[in-house]
Amino acid sequence: MKNYLLDYSEKLAVDIAELCKNISGENNICFQIKKSSSSVYANIREANYGQSSADMVAKFEIALKESNETEGWLKILYETNVISDVSFKEERNLCGRIRRLLISSIKTLKTKM
Numbered sequence: 001m002k003n004y005l006l007d008y009s010e011k012l013a014v015d016i017a018e019l020c021k022n023i024s025g026e027n028n029i030c031f032q033i034k035k036s037s038s039s040v041y042a043n044i045r046e047a048n049y050g051q052s053s054a055d056m057v058a059k060f061e062i063a064l065k066e067s068n069e070t071e072g073w074l075k076i077l078y079e080t081n082v083i084s085d086v087s088f089k090e091e092r093n094l095c096g097r098i099r100r101l102l103i104s105s106i107k108t109l110k111t112k113m
Contacts, residue, residue, distance in 0.1 A: 005101045006044055009063070012070065012094050013041040019091070023082055033073035039066040040098060057109050064102045071095040 016037040020030035043063035050056035071092055078088035 003048075005098065005105065006041075006048065008094060008098050008101070009041040009044045012067075012091065012098060013038045015091060015094070016070070019083065019087060023077070029073055029076060029082075033070060033077070036066045036069040036073065039063070040070060044102075053109050053113050057106055057113075060102050060106050060109070064099060064106070067095050067098050067102065 013034075016033055020034055023030055040063045043059045043066065047056045047059035047063070050059060074083070074088055074091050074095070077083045078085070
């Protein structure tokens with residue numbers, strides 16, 4: 001079975017790492033956005049082997065927050081003309097897809113608990 005959530009989060013982390021390779025002079029923002037985007041991926045991976053449904057929910061909720069943070073850093077990079085409109089929209093849309101899947105997964109897990 002295809003795990004879209006894991007695939008999308010991996011793509012986000014890789015895309016952001018690649019994006020930051022092409023950015024000079026924005027070391028702190030690149031550090032922060034790489035950290036938050038890779039945290040999305042790491043927490044979703046961890047959730048797949050959660051000790052319980054509550055543990056899975058906790059990991060998904062962290063990933064949800066980190067996805068929102070990643071989008072915030074993307075907005076800063078876009079508003080300061082560091083990244084293009086195309087890059088911003090592509091990565092922002094990916095963050096949105098991940099968040100929608102996370103919200104749905106969290107709701108499903110909570111109703112089963």
